[in-house]
Amino acid sequence: MKRENKKTHRRNLINKIEGLVEQREATIGTIKTTYLLCGNGEPVIFLHGAGAGAVTWYPSIHTISKNFQVLAPDIVGYGESDKPDAPYNRPYFSKWLKDFLKELKISKAHIVGLSQGGAIALQFAIDNPEMVDKLVLVDAAGLGAKVSFWPLLGMIWMNSFPSSMASRFNSPYILHKPTNRDPNHIGYSIDVLKSKGGKKAFKQGRGTAVSKIPEELLKQIENETLIIWGKDDKLFSVEYGEAAAKIIPNAKLRLIQDAGHLPLMDQPEIFNKILGDFLKGT
Numbered sequence: 001m002k003r004e005n006k007k008t009h010r011r012n013l014i015n016k017i018e019g020l021v022e023q024r025e026a027t028i029g030t031i032k033t034t035y036l037l038c039g040n041g042e043p044v045i046f047l048h049g050a051g052a053g054a055v056t057w058y059p060s061i062h063t064i065s066k067n068f069q070v071l072a073p074d075i076v077g078y079g080e081s082d083k084p085d086a087p088y089n090r091p092y093f094s095k096w097l098k099d100f101l102k103e104l105k106i107s108k109a110h111i112v113g114l115s116q117g118g119a120i121a122l123q124f125a126i127d128n129p130e131m132v133d134k135l136v137l138v139d140a141a142g143l144g145a146k147v148s149f150w151p152l153l154g155m156i157w158m159n160s161f162p163s164s165m166a167s168r169f170n171s172p173y174i175l176h177k178p179t180n181r182d183p184n185h186i187g188y189s190i191d192v193l194k195s196k197g198g199k200k201a202f203k204q205g206r207g208t209a210v211s212k213i214p215e216e217l218l219k220q221i222e223n224e225t226l227i228i229w230g231k232d233d234k235l236f237s238v239e240y241g242e243a244a245a246k247i248i249p250n251a252k253l254r255l256i257q258d259a260g261h262l263p264l265m266d267q268p269e270i271f272n273k274i275l276g277d278f279l280k281g282t
Helices: 002-016 061-065 090-103 116-127 149-160 164-174 183-194 200-205 238-247 268-280
Strands: 022-028 031-038 043-047 069-073 109-114 132-138 225-230 251-256
Touching: 002 183, 022 090, 031 061, 031 090, 043 090, 043 116, 061 069, 061 268, 090 116, 109 116, 116 132, 132 268, 149 164, 149 183, 149 200, 164 183, 225 238, 225 268, 238 251, 251 268
Parallel strands: 043 069, 043 109, 109 132, 132 225, 225 251
Antiparallel strands: 022 031, 031 069
């Protein structure tokens, strides 16, 4: 029954995405990566945060796919992708992403990372600058933000004992208005954590993926970079986005009013316009 619920939550979120969305799989070595594919054109890779999977991007995939080919993978350890025993640190995720892109014969792509996905995007740009076109960091981890006590407690609770109660406790810390998030995303997030291996990324990673990246490495990133931040982010304070915009050489910052840690859900139209215009160069 639980397995059916998980499939239903995911399917409902995919159905919210207008246009033709394909779910595919790529296997590199022993790791299966499930991903969503939509649109045609230059590839844009969407990297979700530390929870759920590719369906986190349900508010943005259709809009961006009007001008680009969007690939949204379930990052290894999340969603429908494999959940092996692994360190789940930034080098591990960066190598996974490189292997994934090489398997799909993508030599260069725009990389868009949300929260922990932002930290992975940063590491990937540091490791493989030639494979990154434009870089977009959305309320990104890895920039030194320290989570305060209550949201940290909520995060530990959700990842250790996933439930609707834990999610309700957590929601005000990640959204400006919790009702802006589709209930299927809440259900799917809980179901993934309850699935076999669903807690490995949290327990085996021990927060290393979101630890601070040294400034000297950030200064090496020469790719054109956009930092998008929800002005009311209660998880990662906006000051860390402002600081990063001064450290990363070719970065600019856009703040979104009335938006928290997930601006793509709080203010989807504004978020998609900012992201789309940057990727198109307008």
